[in-house]
Structures are given as C-alpha cells and as structure tokens.
Amino acid sequence: MPGTHVHIGLKILLHGKGRVLLSVSGIGVAVLIMFLQLGFFHGINNSQAFMARLLNADLVVLHWRRTNLDNWWRMDRIRAAQLHAIAGVAQAIPLYKGIIRLENPDTKRRRRISAYAFPPAFAPFDLPRFAQKAQRLEVPGTVLFDLRSRDIYGSVASRETLVLNNRAFTVVGHVNIGPNLISDGIVLLGEGSWLAQGRSARPIMVLLRLDGSASPAMVKRRIMEQLPDDSVVLTPEELYDREVAYTIKVAPVGTIFGIGLIIGLIIGLVICYQILFNEITDHTPQYAVLMAMGYSKGFLVRTILEEAFLLSVLGFLPGLLGAAGVYWTLRDMTCLRMVLTLDLVGFVFLLTVTMCLMAGLLALRRVFRIDPAMLY
Secondary structure (H helix, E strand, C coil), X not given: CCCHHHHHHHHHHHHCHHHHHHHHHHHHHHHHHHHHHHHHHHHHHHHHHHHHHHECCCEEEEECCCCCCCCCCCCCCHHHHHHHCCCCEEEEEEEEEEEEEEECCCCCCEEEEEEEEECHHHCCECCCCHHHHHHHHHCCCEEEEECCCCHXXXXXXXXXXXXXXCEEEEEEEEECCCCCCCCCCXXXXXXXXXXXXXXXXXXXXXXXXXXXXXXXXXXXXXXXHHCCCCEEEECHHHHHHHHHHHHHHHCCHHHHHHHHHHHHHHHHHHHHHHHHHHHHHHCHHHHHHHXXXXXXXXXXXXXXXXHHHHHHHHHHHHHHHHHXXXXXXXXXXXXXXXXXXXXXXXXXXXXXHHHHHHHHHHHHHHHHCCCHHHHX
C-alpha cells in the first residue's frame, strides 16, 4: 500500500498523546542545548571580531606581530604617509587604540574602556550616519559613546559629558558597536583629542581606500614590494576570519561549546531512542499483525524512521521558540552578538533530524526480532 507507512507511523506516534508531549519536550530541551552552545560559540567569535567587519576600507595594514585585534603592537606613524604614496591608494587612514579610564558618574569609580581614535574627516567605520557623527569629533574634547557598552559604566549613556582619565569630554553622539571578551565598552575620539592627551602617536593599523581602477590584490603586491616586510596586508573580511580563527585557537571556546553541543546531541539521541524503543515494544503485536498480513520488515523500517523524522520536527519547533527567547535575554544581559540566523537554524535542524534518525536506526534492532509466529 503506497504511502500507508506514513499514515500508520503518524497514527502510532500520536496514539499516546501524553507520551508524545513528554517526548517532544525532551527533544526540545536537547535542541535548546544545541542552540545555546552554538549561539555562545558564534556570539563570542562575532563579538571578538566585529570591529573588523565595521572597517570602511578596501585593505588593512597591521604590524606583522599584531596577531589579533587586542594585541598592542603598533606601526610607525610615517607608515601611513608611505602607504598613501603607493600607486592605487586614494586614502590612508591611521587608526589608534588604547585603554583609558572612564569614571562611573553614579559611583565615581573608574573603569577600563577601549578608546579608538582617527582623523574625523575620514570616518573609518561603517556605521549608520557615522560620517556626520565623526565630523563632530573635529572639536577638541569631544567623544562618541557606544550605547551597547556594559552597564558597569553607570548612566553615562544619558549624560552630556563623561570623564576620561580625569578629563571631562563632551558627548556629541552615540554609536552601537558592543563589547567583547576583552573590552566592556568603547569610546571614539578624534585624532586631535587623542594626541592632546599624550597618547601614543603610533597607530594600531592603517586603513586603505583605493582608487576605483586599483584592485586590492595589485595594491597589496605593491605594498609588499615597496615597503619593509614588517607589515601584514589584509582585506577587512580576511582580518575578520583571522580574528575568529585566533579566538578559536587561543580561547577554549571551540572545545567548551563543542563538548556542550555533543552533550546536547547525546541527550536527544537517548531520549528519542527510548521513545521509539518503548513504542516498538508496546506495539509489537500490531507490527506482528502487519507482517502476518504481508507487510515486509522494510515497511516497518520506513514506518519507524518516519516516526523518528516526525519526532525531530515536533521537537525542533519548541526548541527553536525557546532558543529565540533565550537568545534575546542573553543578548540583553551579556551584550554578546548572539543572532539566530537562518544558517544556524538550518544547521541545528539538520543535527536534530540526524540525531532522531540515528536513534531510529538503533531502535530498529527490536523490529528485526519481530516474528509473526509470536501471535500464535
């Protein structure tokens, strides 16, 4: 009977509604665990490397020893002028970075915060209306504050002034960037305000914007040929990928959340196996009747695997809904960039289906022992 196995599988699965509800809940918990592990993994990596995605440039030049964005190796200031002289380079923008102390206006306690500085006319970050905001930094003693900074800085977001290194700065705008594992927040300054504090005049990187006719590969080759070999030239996307790879390698996030993902899979596998095994055991007489009526064991196999697939779908949906709520809560609490993307949803769904089908295959051993003769 073509297609009957789907109907029978669904009917058998839904026969015990209480059991199905518990089963779906258990698989949903396993799905939620997988979403959380992958969410934290991608959230940490995305937050750590997010500044690379914001760079409004065609190429980025860094000191070769600056293996990650939080490393403190700097470049000679003259390197920006040398890079600007390379054929095909339209603009060479120095970007400075340092750690300064921001005073919490509520507790008067000073906290570390990351500060980036740049020539305001060039607006090096790809943020909404950033060119207009950057122009305001031409005025000495002005600053842009990151609204996604963690709450440890107090109510600075609502203040018109803030105190950096015991000096008052006027807040002329806000941006939305976010913290990472190293930094709890960010402020942006103009190059003049940065140097006026006696900060290092050596940039952490130089951003290059190219002429329309120049290709990044060609300009990169010229830089390597004409300048000393103490620099690394990358596109912003390559810099992002390098930062993610560094975070996975140095920080134990890959191992920690990989183990968590495996645990979630095992939990779901065991739950689904127990469900299907008990279902087969409880309905052994019915399966024996089907075989006595001429249905093959292949038909029973398809029926069990159909049940496994249905369980994966039914369990995935509440897990997805739960993950959406938890992601929103954790994003608000940790300020990490935990985003429920379509790629992530598709990957977890694939894992869920695979997990349940594997459980179904393990449970099939009970089906192969069914003999119609047991009816007599």
